[in-house]
Amino acid sequence: MDLFIQLTLTGLTNGAILALAALGFVLIYKSSDVINFAQGEFLLIGAYVMFSMLVQFSLPWTVGLVLTLLVAVGLGVAVERLVLRPLIGEPIISVIMATIGLSSLLRAIVSTIWGNQPRAFPAFIPSKPVHVLGATVGADRLWAIVIAGVMLFLFNLFFTRSKEGIAMRAVADDQQAAMSMGISVKRIFAWAWSIAAMTAAIGGALVANIVGVGPELAGFGLRVFPVVILGGLDSIPGAIVGGVIIGLLEAYVGGYIGMGLNQVISFIVLILILMVRPYGLFGQEIIERV
């Protein structure tokens, strides 16, 4: 039973962080039909910028986090303006390859600035072990769940209550109709990319706090795919539910079956979902019969 609770908590932490990364991914796909293969690198950059703020500039973590988010916004806008906007209307493979190229470029920039040795992250969240229902777990993991939950709640508010959030959903729904209602689609794209970079940065800082900061954080980018396919590529609740399910699944498979199967189980699930229900749990069903 202890093992079960332990695994559940680990799975929930990973799931919460995956959900944060997936949220940005879904957002970009929803508003601009672009699949972002560089989401993992956004996470990486967020973690390293936060690292610099805390270690090199020794700022308090609140200030550091705000500055990190500002950097993320700048990054999102720059990527949208320089790489994605010239490719509007190009075939899907071009867009996919552009974000893959981007991921390689960003990884190189990160390695040039910060090197590629893993480093310890100054804990800005307490990581003292806590006993929960007989299992022992680091407090930072619990905090990560809480923070991710709060972030997801705030984003949900943003999309349902704020003018920008509603405009964004309008663009996602129908670009032309949104444009005719006076919404600037270009600005919305820039918004989508900045928010994606921001959620990734927060996710990156949370992971870094738990496992330290290193280039392998970018691996989260690939783990996002099973999450978004399971939840539905264009569904924000789907990203959250998918993140939690995949996180738990990986934890349980790793704990009970082992043999490294946890590294690949999500991809097997991915293939099965694609075969049975390609639009995922909550995605919009687009019927096209050939």
Added chain:
Amino acid sequence: MVSGVFHTSYESDMALRRTPAQKIRIVLFIIFILLFPFFANKYTLTLANQIAIATIGAIGLNILTGYTGQISLGQGGFMAVGAYAAGLLTVRLGMPWYLSIVVASFVTAAVGAVFGIPSLRLKGLYLAIATLAAQEIILWVVTHWKGLTGGVEALVVPDPHLFGLRMNADFNFYWLAWALVGITALLTLNLFRTHYGRAFIAIRDQDIAAEVMGVNLFRYKLLAFAISSFFVGVSGALLAHYRSIVTWERFTLDVSVLYLAMIIIGGMGSVSGSLFGASFMTLLPALLTNAGRALRKVFPAINTIMPFIQEATFGLVIILFLILEPEGLKKMWEDVKDYFRLWPFSY
């Protein structure tokens, strides 16, 4: 004044080489390939062999992605199947190396067809993600099925011999590899003059219209996966025998991305484009390494940041090509030809 190439008969339209200039160029190219090894040193020969292997793989991927329009991120996994199949057949069953290349290619074709099954229901980015999963699953099997592949440890393949010649010596391998490039190119060019090839192109251009015109989508998509994987398998098997060693690190997702970059930079849906792209993506890192060596005396720190420069250049080249010349090197080459044909009225 010639304003373009226009065909007035079906024979000339269907010909492999349509104009005298094309015929002259292909002859010059073949002469260059035949003479090259006698003037090359060991380093350039190795590069030429790498280009040959990459070209076969790129043509394979181009059949699937460029001609049939099915985006595949599973290239690395399929190459791994070819390489491990060839290696294991030689080591475990004692099969002659030339036979192992043939059998390994058929094995890869079968595996490719299996992973092509989702393509019936998926297209575009969903298919890209499905093939990404295929890549991860194949590589996981390779590294975890210790009884078959030896897991993460390298598989050592004995040297291939033919008539007392060691075939993985650079000079000998050159002839084998480039002969296979020639055969692959010829087969592929001819494939797209048959009704199979035209069905592939119809699926790429508009799959619903193709289905309406009687193209069985399931059959032809699987066939495209199988034919494409066959050539990818040839390339993987050649790699196994050339390097005498097979490790999983050579077949990661980065390899899939590298090959996609080759066909995008070279030119989608084109055999010559595959050759251009394979050459470009093989020569670019080599060029950067040499430039780094030359600069080492002036700027000693270059050694430590060289891998990052390589990675950044790789990403930048892909992005720049997509934005500035999405049709790739093939289009640039055609622009150059047009410029001279239309001279002095070119614009």
